[in-house]
Amino acid sequence: MTISKKLKKSMEQGSWIRKMFEEGILLKSKIGADKVYDLSLGNPIFEPPSKFTQLLKEYIEKPTAGLHRYMPNAGLPETRSAVAKNLSTEIGLRFTKDDIVMTCGAGGALNIIIKTLLDPGDEIIVLAPYFAEYFFYADNHGGKCVVLDHDSNFMPNLSMLDDVVNEKTKMVIVNSPNNPSGVVYPKTVLDELGIIIKNLELKYGRDIFIVSDEPYRKIIYDDTSYNHIFSSHPNTIVATSHSKDLGLAGERIGYVAVNPNNENKTEIIDGLTFSNRVLGFVNAPALMQHLITHLQSETVNIEQYKINRDFLWENLTEIGYEVIKPQGAFYMFPKSPIEDDLAYVSKLRENNVLVVPGSGFGSPGYFRISYCVDDHTLKGSIEGFRKVFRDHR
Numbered sequence: 001m002t003i004s005k006k007l008k009k010s011m012e013q014g015s016w017i018r019k020m021f022e023e024g025i026l027l028k029s030k031i032g033a034d035k036v037y038d039l040s041l042g043n044p045i046f047e048p049p050s051k052f053t054q055l056l057k058e059y060i061e062k063p064t065a066g067l068h069r070y071m072p073n074a075g076l077p078e079t080r081s082a083v084a085k086n087l088s089t090e091i092g093l094r095f096t097k098d099d100i101v102m103t104c105g106a107g108g109a110l111n112i113i114i115k116t117l118l119d120p121g122d123e124i125i126v127l128a129p130y131f132a133e134y135f136f137y138a139d140n141h142g143g144k145c146v147v148l149d150h151d152s153n154f155m156p157n158l159s160m161l162d163d164v165v166n167e168k169t170k171m172v173i174v175n176s177p178n179n180p181s182g183v184v185y186p187k188t189v190l191d192e193l194g195i196i197i198k199n200l201e202l203k204y205g206r207d208i209f210i211v212s213d214e215p216y217r218k219i220i221y222d223d224t225s226y227n228h229i230f231s232s233h234p235n236t237i238v239a240t241s242h243s244k245d246l247g248l249a250g251e252r253i254g255y256v257a258v259n260p261n262n263e264n265k266t267e268i269i270d271g272l273t274f275s276n277r278v279l280g281f282v283n284a285p286a287l288m289q290h291l292i293t294h295l296q297s298e299t300v301n302i303e304q305y306k307i308n309r310d311f312l313w314e315n316l317t318e319i320g321y322e323v324i325k326p327q328g329a330f331y332m333f334p335k336s337p338i339e340d341d342l343a344y345v346s347k348l349r350e351n352n353v354l355v356v357p358g359s360g361f362g363s364p365g366y367f368r369i370s371y372c373v374d375d376h377t378l379k380g381s382i383e384g385f386r387k388v389f390r391d392h393r
């Protein structure tokens, strides 16, 4: 075998999202793309705001000297200042550029955080349902993920946290608005998590960080408010990106923000900056940093995602599916009408509807629908959802 056995195994376990993606390609080539309703991927369909395109043109037509050169590993000072200013307004805490490191997306952000904080063998608590890549990210840096289960509203079972934390725990990853459930954790849940973690830090005599992975922070609906993590615990770090809120997933631009009140923040920022360098990211893409400096208060058309959410939720509940109405992100996580989510997803696939089994997110018995899709795909999928539901009633 040429490639490492360990990597080969990881690739085989892979991710369900990838598997569905590949099956989708196969099905589309067999019966035609317009007959397959692919709701498996979280790839934003709406274009970035018009201000992005306008700025991009300006930078291309009148490039400033050194636009494409290396820069400090933490990113352009003016970009970090713009991010800090926007966060200060949004959150009400005083951030400066020295609390920010620009990254290659939220994925890059999580990897530099994990590399900075974990020693080999350390553990990360992930809250189900979770983004499956966390397991690979932890493994990249010699860490291991341990799962904390959820209740019927997809809220973490915090009363069980004591059972999964031990002397090796270094981090808890929180993802709200959540992929795959679309729920937004209320402030009470974040505060309770902070209190429990503080007590566990005392018990084990070590820092335990709460890392908030929040690329969907600005995609929230109705009167739901975004609850930031920083007031819940001093050892808090945000990992985020503009993949979803500005529709720039392919451009790999994001950032880390460290709690400005953390007493070790300089050491942490230095560690993150070094990790950005030695993981080979070096720095976040230069042109994107220039552009997003001017786009901190912009978003894609979130109203359109809300229209999709309402359409899908109304249709699924009318058919009879049990599904919590998402408050954010662009995913829905209905209960599978039969216990075996893999079998149900496969029945949907036989009816040309592609979704991802909940097992891939640590929550068997559910399945994930991604509604960041065009109208044809969204509307066309309903017949398949109805037929398979009736067949299994």
Ligand SMILES: Cc1ncc(COP(=O)(O)O)c(C=O)c1O
Pocket: 042, 104, 105, 106, 107, 108, 131, 175, 179, 213, 215, 240, 241, 242, 243, 249, 254
């Ligand atoms: C919960 C969550 N975290 C992180 C990421 C990675 O985002 P990025 O494209 O910014 O690396 C995603 C992407 O889908 C996600 O859903």
